[in-house]
Amino acid sequence: MRRAFQRTQAQLPRFSSALRRSGVSRQLALQSDWLLDLKDIKQGSLPSATRAIHHSLRLTQNIAAAKAEANTDAPTNASEKSLITKFHELETQEIVHRNVVKTLTQDMGLSDMTEVQTKTINQALSGNDIIAQAKTGTGKTLAFLLPILQNILNVDPSLAQRSGGRRGPRTTADDIRALIISPTRELAEQIAAEAKKLVRNTGVIVQTAVGGTQKSAGLRNIQHQGCHILVGTPGRLKDIFSDPRAGVQAPDLSALVFDEADRLLDQGFWPEIQEIMRLLPTPAECDRQTMMFSATVPRGVVDLVRSTLKPGFDFVRCVRDDEEPTHARVPQKVVTFPGLEQQVPALVELCTRCIKEGPEKGRPFKAIVYCNSTAEATLVSDILRNLATPGAERNDAFGSLRAPHPWSRDVRLLEIHAKLSQAQRTQAAESFRHAQSGILLSSDVTARGMDFPNVTHVIQMGTPPSREQYIHRLGRTARAGKEGEGWLFLHNFEAREARSRLGGLPLQKDESLTCSTVNVENALKDPESPVAMVRAAMKKIPKATLHKSYLAMFGVYQWIRDKQALAYALQDLAIKGWGLTQTPSVPPGIAQRLGFSRVEGVRLGHDDLEPDSSFGGGSRGGSSYGRSGGFGDRRSSRSGFGDDRGPRSSRSYDGGNQHRQGRPGQQRGQYSHNAF
């Protein structure tokens, strides 16, 4: 019966869409003047006859329906009518079902809409396609979920009741009504969690389809419970839609959402997105509402909008001119370093200070530290975890010397990136979300859209891959009206590039961290210094972690032209920062590809991991100081190294990037005129 209905619909797409929308159109009738009233909403760049007809047709229908149905007069004075800005108004004006409004106002405790919600919900309920530019952390998830849900309820009003007294599934796997595509698994989970909250008092079913989980289990849920709203990541969505045995289909899809659309355009995603769209009914077969959310609207997104959205779409721009975006509002500090090896000690210094200040400021320290590689996130996480209070060693139950961690146990230390299992990732995200205080070592998995409440600091280690990414990372703090601050740690050799990527942002140079200028070898003499603490923590780090971090740096800093300067900086990091006796070896193939085959300070070879070769004898602070004392000897004894370092600085290749330690004064001088 339903099948037959669907076939009819397919034959009469225009009619079917009108039919499906008629419910909402009637309800919207009283608000039809919204469409005239939205002067601040710019129309899409495709003025066409279709759009005009589409538009006026809907208005006529709405007004006619209003006059026919309502006993009140259709509103005559458009300017008196304003956008709905409170959730309860959606009920009193019979736009959204009372069960859903009840969920919003009672269960979720919401009363006022945010700007993006006001603009998007009002528009989307009328069935328009939307491209919305909104800053992060403004409740845009709800902005698209609510119209999606209401449109589903309009088609089948019985779903507005929780169980309806019926048994068994309320829908099937082959009748998905809304598809939401997200660039990361965590974001998909977060959206699904919010969707599940929203549908609580209805019969609508939300499912997720993300990688890293058992495909069979997820599929079973979809098949057994059915699915109205499916939230997922590109790979898994493509997988289940293209699997003929899965029976997952969306012949009557009414909504398609691209969250973080600019991100979904990336190389790796795009073919999968296209494949998914190929597996969905075409817009001609089934009229659907498409919504795109994107913090920035670069060319690619404009093209996507042109090819995907219906003429007459609305461009909802929620970046108001009079309201400063997060990245203009949040204080941001830059620290430049003469050596990479100073960065983790400086991080420890900063965290220690902020943890101490937390109670004074009435807000516990909660930070995300962004690394440019997964290996570095693991390394830094391991170091922070291994920190020990200097001079507080006690014999533990097994007679070995251990010192307690210098930070309170309340400061949770967490790590998240794609190299962890999905279970670990989900767990870390969940723990950090609920943590009062903590430090999350993260790759860019969490950079976009993730909502961790009360993040006070976003610290970025190294030049972010792009300006957009910097802004997204920074957007994890200062959310929901709270304050926050950003920190950026840069080696001198990347400062110029960072400046060009981040031009125009209010970055302030900060010189308050002593570790940014300290001489590592001198600092090691003081066991209380963060440098010594980090070095001590290094001892328990598996060498494979160091190896991977070192190699990953070549990829992260691929864009650096001065390969020699980079090689030396990495050498210092490995030897002075990590206490290795020699740099890990680089496979010759990789070195050649990246232009390092004829560069000093890079050791070509394979398999550098003979057990214990990197760590010298002692196990105490004194001996690690001893190691660093011997470091000069080892260095000069290595072939092609040592003596020619002096001459090197006068050679042309190193000109503007002179960065060797031992002349910190000169270096700082060199870069100080370039203050951010």
Add this chain to the structure above:
DNA sequence: AAAAAAT
């Protein structure tokens, strides 16, 4: 070798 994302 460098975020992410399917097994």
